[in-house]
Amino acid sequence: MTNFLESTGLAMLRQLDPEVAHKLALKALSSGLAQLSGPVTSDRLRTEIAGLELPNPVGLAAGFDKNAEVLHPLARAGFGFIEVGAATPRPQTGNPKPRLFRLAKDRAVINRFGFNNDGADVIAHRLASRPEDAVIGLNLGANKDSEDRAADFVSVLNGCAAHVDFVTVNVSSPNTENLRNLQGRAALWALLTGVVNARAKLTRPIPVFLKIAPDLTDGELADIAEVALSSSIDGIIATNTTLSRDGLTSRHAQEKGGLSGAPLFEPSTRILARMSQLTENKLPLIGVGGISSAEHAYTKIKAGASAIQLYSAMVYRGLSLAAEIARGLDSLLERDGFATVAEAVGTDRNKWLQVSG
Secondary structure, three states: OOOHHHHHHHHHHOOOOHHHHHHHHHHHHHOOOOOOOOOOOOOOOOEEEOOEEEOOOEEEOOOOOOOOOOHHHHOOOOOOEEEEEEEOOOOEOOOOOOOEEEEHHHOEEEEOOOOOEOOHHHHHHHHOOOOOOOOEEEEEOOOOOOOOHHHHHHHHHHHHHHHOOEEEEEOOOOOOOOHHHHHOHHHHHHHHHHHHHHHHOOOOOOOEEEEEOOOOOHHHHHHHHHHHHHOOOOEEEEOOOEOOOOOOOOOOOOOOOEEEEHHHHHHHHHHHHHHHHHOOOOOOEEEEOOOOOHHHHHHHHHHOOOEEEEOOHHHHHOOOHHHHHHHHHHHHHHHOOOOOHHHHOOOOHHHHHHHHO
């Protein structure tokens, strides 16, 4: 449960501009003001995904710590793994402000950051002093004005791979013009082949994940599954933010950008289940979108996810949410007689396939 100090801090931050509040949250973490749970693990929670040994399957999604500034405190916040970034080869300021909006009535967030980050060189330098006992990955991005975005992904990989445990190819952000076009069959094959070939030349090859959008047709999902299975990548993250605005009631509902939070839970879970079916359990999946409770995390796992990630719910529930979800998930697995997370993966997938149909 959120403690009094955290509740008070969240209430104060919600009175501020969302991007200012986010920066203050990072400062609180780096200065040691945040109360952190420490590691959360058990025999049931420990799991493996793409060769990565996780203390629990609850991960932090990319976007919270874009520039790898608070890795050490995050490693003590109860997450089983952490993804930072997105990083681009060159620093960029991103889109004009305001570009982050709270939709409190909908328990949601809209952002149109546009890959604002300090650039791969600076981020690699910070990653070099990372905590060694954490599982840390990097979300790869492309510069907005790049003439060869596929080459950008390879550039960031080559510059940062020595300091991370996995990388994610992010072709699903809606905030860089035409980036989602890289999800098309031919473009995606060329991109992933380039990244995988570059990975093979590394001194220490690491898992490569692909992050996809929720706004895909069934045909597009089938193409992505086919390319993913034949390209030697190691897993799929489903999903990024959505362009849909269905059912929203908050005053910022029509702001441009990607929507995350509670409204994304059901559509992203349907995409997850369908991708699980299309990949025939041959690739591990990470479920993202609208997770704010242990029950949500458990639902994603039973729909086909081997692990999950969260971010937007922390805007409303705080950093203690990660440990709360991990402990709650342990109890749910025990309740239903599962000895491990892996045993529960995909056990309720058909329900979500029926919903999508």
